[in-house]
Amino acid sequence: xxxxxxxxxxxxxxxxxxxxxxxxxxxxxxxxxxxxxxxxxxxxxxxxxxxxxxxxxxxxxxxxxxxxxxxxxxxxxxxxxxxxxxxxxxxxxxxxxxxxxxxxxxxxxxxxxxxxxxxxxxxxxxxxxxxxxxxxxxxxxxxxxxxxxxxxxxxxxxxxxxxxxxxxxxxxxxxxxxxxxxxxxxxxxxxxxxxxxxxxxxxxxxxxxxxxxxxxxxxxxxxxxxxxxxxxxxxxxxxxxxxxxxxxxxxxxxxxxxxxxxxxxxxxxxxxxxxxxxxxxxxxxxxxxxxxxxxxx
Numbered sequence: 001x002x003x004x005x006x007x008x009x010x011x012x013x014x015x016x017x018x019x020x021x022x023x024x025x026x027x028x029x030x031x032x033x034x035x036x037x038x039x040x041x042x043x044x045x046x047x048x049x050x051x052x053x054x055x056x057x058x059x060x061x062x063x064x065x066x067x068x069x070x071x072x073x074x075x076x077x078x079x080x081x082x083x084x085x086x087x088x089x090x091x092x093x094x095x096x097x098x099x100x101x102x103x104x105x106x107x108x109x110x111x112x113x114x115x116x117x118x119x120x121x122x123x124x125x126x127x128x129x130x131x132x133x134x135x136x137x138x139x140x141x142x143x144x145x146x147x148x149x150x151x152x153x154x155x156x157x158x159x160x161x162x163x164x165x166x167x168x169x170x171x172x173x174x175x176x177x178x179x180x181x182x183x184x185x186x187x188x189x190x191x192x193x194x195x196x197x198x199x200x201x202x203x204x205x206x207x208x209x210x211x212x213x214x215x216x217x218x219x220x221x222x223x224x225x226x227x228x229x230x231x232x233x234x235x236x237x238x239x240x241x242x243x244x245x246x247x248x249x250x251x252x253x254x255x256x257x258x259x260x261x262x263x264x265x266x267x268x269x270x271x272x273x274x275x276x277x278x279x280x281x282x283x284x285x286x287x288x289x290x291x292x293x294x295x296x297x
Contacts, residue, residue: 001028005135012137016103021092035123037077043070043116047217050226105258106138110228111215146295153180174200187292193248203279207236210273260291
């Protein structure tokens with residue numbers, strides 16, 4: 001006997017206010033007696049502390065408790081019997097948050113996750129284990145009006161512009177310029193721009209673009225902030241031609257990114273690092289905070 005959850009929308013992507021429609025499919029070789037078929041929709045923000053933060057602030061343990069965004073329970077089928085073969089039972093319900101709390105974007109991070117899941121349970125009485133099935137679907141939050149033209153981020157990297165350098169003389173002479181086309185980015189459009197090596201005293205091994213998530217959990221008493229890599233793409237390899245504008249093109253991966261979010265209990269922010277690796281494995285890094293949003297078309 002098997003139990004399946006099927007959604008009518010193949011993409012499994014929904015927005016607040018949408019009606020989630022689908023069906024529960026029971027497939028059995030013989031008649032099955034049951035005490036009820038139930039469906040639960042749950043939207044939860046889960047937070048956890050990194051190992052370096054555990055035990056620092058006792059207040060954290062209350063502020064990192066799961067936050068329930070939505071919870072709907074349905075009795076899809078009352079107690080009875082399913083005949084042998086395939087039985088399909090349709091369901092639908094509106095996707096609305098509880099207590100006027102917003103529905104945040106689905107997001108799978110390291111220390112923060114926002115997940116929307118359907119849980120189906122076929123209860124078989126006291127002597128039989130219930131049959132369970134789970135299905136995650138994706139929620140994209142409310143779209144916001146587009147704020148006209150977004151400013152670009154021009155940059156120039158030289159030994160003098162680098163931070164956390166004790167002696168500038170120990171760094172080989174170089175000049176790298178470029179531009180990121182937007183500081184405030186449409187999450188559904190790629191990050192674009194270009195980078196140019198004006199000159200470099202040492203040969204270049206690689207130029208990379210690193211996307212970083214910055215997750216903050218906490219409250220007024222204190223907070224834990226952790227930055228982790230989402231993806232790293234190589235945009236050039238080898239000792240590139242001087243004065244050549246190298247294009248930057250990076251897609252924001254679904255689920256591993258979301259719109260920039262800030263609440264009383266957590267924040268999800270994003271940064272981009274431009275990394276130049278010299279032939280002797282010396283790293284030159286420039287950091288750019290970016291804001292992601294989902295504009296109305």
